[in-house]
Amino acid sequence: MELLGFGATGWGDDLLRGAALTLQLAIVSLAIGLSLGLLLALAKLSRFAPLRWLAQGYTLFIRGVPEFLILLLAFFGTEKAVAAIAQLVNLQGDIDVPKFAAAVGGLSAIFAAYGCEVIRGAWLAVPKGQIEAGHSVGLTHWQIFHRIRLPQLWRIALPGLGNLWLVMLKDTSLAAVLAIDELLRVAKVAGEVTRQPLIFLLAAGAIYLVLTAVSDKMRATFEARANRGMAR
């Protein structure tokens, strides 16, 4: 048990630091993934056909390919790009690959592909009459977007986005394979050092369970808030 304690001999603080990095990874990817997802959704709703095809092709690709592969592709792609740039500007010596950025890139690319479908669905779920009503009282396009569409978009998209958040939170564990010191990797290393892998991996599993449980509770709260004033 003292293995999981805090301080010099225990790994408890290391595990918590790993969990913090896990959350960081997930939150940064959420922010970027959501923005990309909105852009992709707009591309899919666009009147310009090639833009629609491009977005469609992108989601098809991401949905059919393992998350793990996408993360590895992002990681090694970044590595190659960094090396190429270093050669271009004639830098000498070893250069660290921005692992965290690569993982965020991969995770948010995945989130965006799924998120754009949720956002697109929510966009279309706002009744057309409301938009026409907005036009007829003389609102501009922008006003219609942020006064009428966006507030309702949020409410409709929330359950789907909440699901995707849970999926992504769990996907951050793949970053352990890229040697990023998030929760799972810390647990793996601790298990190797102390020769007690079972304890540490179970502890990591328990922490993930807490993270997803708390996320689920928060999602319920957000949904209740977004739905206030709505008839059931």
Place this chain on the structure above:
Amino acid sequence: MSAYQDLKYALSDGVCYAAQGVTPESFATYCSRYVDGFLVTIELLALSSILGLCIGTLVAVARVSTRPVLRRGAWAWSYIFRGTPLLVQLWIVYYGLGSLGPERLGILWPLFKSGWAVGLVVLTINTSAYIAEILRGGLSSLPVGQLEAALSAGMSRAMAMRRILLPQAFRVAWPAYGNELILLMKGSALVSTITVMDLMGQTRSVFARGYSLETYLYSAVLYSLLAIILTLGLKAVERRLNVG
């Protein structure tokens, strides 16, 4: 078993012979490795999806059971396996439980020693938890009157479940099950982290040799191909389910 292995080798030889010349050289060189891996992925996917469907159905039925113990057990099953990452589950069993060694694991040791077997068991359990949740949704979408009618016609609960409720629940749940199958396929790539030479495992080892990004792109194409085949197959079944 060896006849089966021979069949797999013959298949990969045949495919690669045909692929020669029409595929880029960097693919053709390692073609048999990709195809071998592809077959292992399909193998794992087929077994775990069928076993997972069976276990998932049992868990879903337990979820709506009249016995609180079963209900709670089934809830915990879904909650734990859906609430933790698949990779963590794989590592807990392979590196964690596996570290207990042959003395403490006894007759279970051969199972824990083999990455393939651990992968199959964990994928099965993981997908069963998701399937149970999907089926439970299907079951709860059915009107209560159906169960009541079946019971008052003299059916036992088990029979009503088997003949009346589950078939309808499957029909409702099928599209969601299709999604889960694709997710299972993508999740199966993680078994490469516990030494299994599935498509991802082969890809990573080919990549380690030549260090060229194309390796991952070829693999992505193969995975997409599998996803497309699965999607088409699922659609075909869906059309059949909706007959009548």
